[in-house]
Amino acid sequence: MGNREDLIAGATRCLYEKGYARTTARDIASAAGVSLAAIGYHFGSTKALLNEAIFKAMEEWGEEVERALAAVRDADPAERFEAVWSRVTESFTTRRALWAVQFEVVTQLDQFPGVRDHLLAGYDRARLGLAELFGTPGSAELGAFYQTLLAGMLVQWLTDPGRAPTGHDLAGSIRKVAAVLEG
Structure with missing residues (x-):
């Protein structure tokens, strides 16, 4: 790895250990084994590096979920929906630090x-990525729905994981909502 990649890896470790607000340029440089000046050279600022x-x-999380879902790529939409949400909620455990940082950033944007502009720039990509993940490629509208559901699931899981719905629960609830809407 070069300095740029070392900095991203170091920043990621610091984010997971200290969070966004408490991570300093010195923390990152030390974790990456590079000089402080390398942050400015490669990213312009510590915040830009943290955002990156x-x-x-x-992106790595999305790729991980996609790989895990290769087996259900040809499943019917309901099975795929349930499988995706089961995998996503699993990631709340395996990647808890990532989700905690996401929540920290969103709740303290001001x-x-x-950071808000950087985050919003990534929203369109995230929505399209979620739409693809759920088998509805190109649908920003459904991507926004999935993103909203993801944020709600995250809040529930971070506060009370034992009572947060499972992928199976969500699939059943979506069926009920659809039935109500169809009247």
Whole structure:
């Protein structure tokens, strides 16, 4: 790895250990084994590096979920929906630090100037990625729905994982909502 990749890896470790607000440039440089100046050279600022690390971690998460779902790619939509949500909720355990950082950033956007714009720029990609993951490629509208559901699931899981719905629960609830809407 070069300095740029080392910095992203170091920033990711610091995010998971200290969170967004408490991570300093010195923390990252130390974790990456590079000079402080390398942050400015490669990213312009510590916040830009932290943002890059978050987005890279989310992309890796998406790829991980996609690989895990290869077996259900040809499943009917309901089975796929349930399988995707089961895998997503599993990731709340295996990647808890990533989700905690995401929640920290979203709840404190006003304290991180410039982060909101960076986050919003990634939303369109995230929505399309979620739509693809659920078998509805190109649907930003459904991607926004999945993103909303993901945020709600995350809040429930972070506060009370034992009572958060499972993939199976969500699939059943969606069926009930659809039945109500169809009247």
